[in-house]
Amino acid sequence: MAVFQSFGAAETVTGSCHRLQLGDGTALLVDCGMFQGQDEVRNREPFGFDPKAISAVLLTHAHLDHVGRLPRLVKEGFSGRIVATRATMELAEVVLMDSAHLMAEEYRTRYKKAQRRGEEESVPPPMYTMEDVSALYDLPITYAEYGETIELGHGIKATFRNAGHILGSSSVTLEIEEAGRRVKAVFSGDLGNRNDMVIPPPEPVAEADALFIESTYGDRLHKGVKDTEAEFRRVVSETLKRGGSVVIPSFAIERTQEILCLLKRMFDAKELPRCKVFLDSPMAIRATRLYDLYHTSLSQMCQRMLRRDGSLFAFSGLTFTQTPEESRAINDEKGCIIIAGSGMCNGGRILHHLKHRLWNGANTVLFVGYQAVGTLGRRLVEGEKRVKIYHEEIVVRAQIHTVNGFSAHADRDELLAWMGRFSRLEKVYLVHGEPDKQALFVKSIAKELGKQAHIVKYGETITL
Ligand SMILES: [Zn+2]
Ligand SMILES: [Zn+2]
The missing domain is CATH 3.40.50.10890 (Rossmann fold)
Incomplete structure (x- = not known):
């Protein structure tokens, strides 16, 4: 049986990191992002799983809250495969190098100040350096093309589709076959605003036994x-x-x-x-x-x-x-x-x-x-x-x-419309959202789609 657990972006919008573990012990991650804002301290906490035991990381897109802990994952022993679109891998390099540069600058400033107090030992080194980011690109990478199915071994197939959020952004469908049983798990990634001038609207997905959908703006409508x-x-x-x-x-x-x-x-x-x-x-x-x-x-x-x-x-x-x-x-x-x-x-x-x-x-x-x-x-x-x-x-x-109306995220009605295009949608799980907004979105999903959505908790075990 495949088991899902969230180790980030559960009842919060940052730190996206979801693990899927099969009965034979094979484990995959979807995203490995950084916690930001008030959750930032959580970046230093243990991952909640063994990075060495992860065989592949699938990246939905290059925002820091989806890729930012990846260099740390590698430092702590992950040596598997990375799967993402080419654009995501290239944008992620820009994002991660910038992040490593900012962390190095902050470290230097804090170290100097602490040195004057004789407390330099207390300043933790940066989470990763530019060299750590480069090391990430030495791992095997499989480039995903929208609409093409990739075999990941262990009976797992992945299909990436345009999520309409930023360049290279994707929704990922995982088809898992275990002991003659097939399960389709869909990760929406961050879904785009259909009025985005630059990126085409999110592509629909046909079927899901379990949909893990972002809910950032599940409570509101964007300005026209x-x-x-x-x-x-x-x-x-x-x-x-x-x-x-x-x-x-x-x-x-x-x-x-x-x-x-x-x-x-x-x-x-x-x-x-x-x-x-x-x-x-x-x-x-x-x-x-x-x-x-x-x-x-x-x-x-x-x-x-x-x-x-x-x-x-x-x-x-x-x-x-x-x-x-x-x-x-x-x-x-x-x-x-x-x-x-x-x-x-x-x-x-x-x-x-x-x-x-x-x-x-x-x-x-x-x-x-x-x-x-x-x-x-x-x-x-x-x-x-x-x-x-x-x-x-x-x-x-x-x-x-x-000017308020710019948004790279789908609003409530757009999320509902995207969900409404599934021809078969079984269970719905909410990630990447704040609890009060998620609670309102749960009500909208019940009203508009007649489905009981579940808000995923950190570390909670969900059997698919
Ligand atoms: Zn994003
Ligand atoms: Zn995000």
Whole structure:
């Protein structure tokens, strides 16, 4: 009998890590992600299983909360196979290298401080280094193509399908045959928003004996895409027309490419006032190049944008600024658009742009993503009039505007619609969600689909 257990993203949204163990002891993982935000301390806790006993890890997509503990898994003895789409493996390298770099920086700062107190022994080393990330890529990798079935041995087959969330993202169907009995377990992965400009909508799956579905926004509906785009266009145009600049804090993967896509469409439709647009984030530039490279898995609209030079989002005026010198040179520009990370303004190049632009009332800081409690982004959104950046007090006179409708996740109705397309759906299990939202989603599933969904608890044993 196959047994399922969650060791992350059970009654929480981060740390995705699900294990499937067969009667003969063979064990697989679906994702091995990092806990983030208030759950961060859990990254140092034991996995809850023996990494050496895992024969394969299947990755649904490259977000840190789905791949972030993988280098640690390898350090602790995992030597099996990794199965993922090519795009996921390449994006994951960008994400994990960035994460290793940030952890190394944080470690150096904490170590220096502790050293001055004579307590350097107390600072734990980073969870992994860039070398550990590289080691991951020495393991055997099987690249999944959407719709093709992969034999994993031990009577297990896997099929990846586009989950519509970010480049390379997948839902995974596992077919398990044990002692003449067949079971289909489906892992939704993170499911995308069907109105996403860049990624096509999630593909349906036909059958599941057990569906493990994400439930991040199982309690709410997103704002309409048309309103979101119109609001974005209006704020950008108005700011540029009054001679101001637009500063957009953005996540490197997916949100940045959506913003580039929108700006390019504005440019093509001659709606964008003449201005320079800077993508000022080495990580976002690397991610954007991967979107170019894997354009055939993007939306039809995006594919039509492809230029002869192989770039999707380029237009005259758009500049990718790679070096710190190029980034600093942007300070002299007036009436421009700057896209930089981090998306929540808690680090990265966005800080120096905010330092140079916040004091000026002609400028706009345009937020296009969620701002967590405790971040500079959140303080700005909440209307703070003075903020400290690099030890300097800055007055906030720029317009602070939030466009809420962008989301890389399906909302309640989209999740229900995706579930509604199964021709046979037996048991439903909820993962990747907060308990209060999951409880509401359980009610919606009962009402709309007549099914009793179960909220998966950490470590709980579910026999398939
Ligand atoms: Zn995700
Ligand atoms: Zn996720």
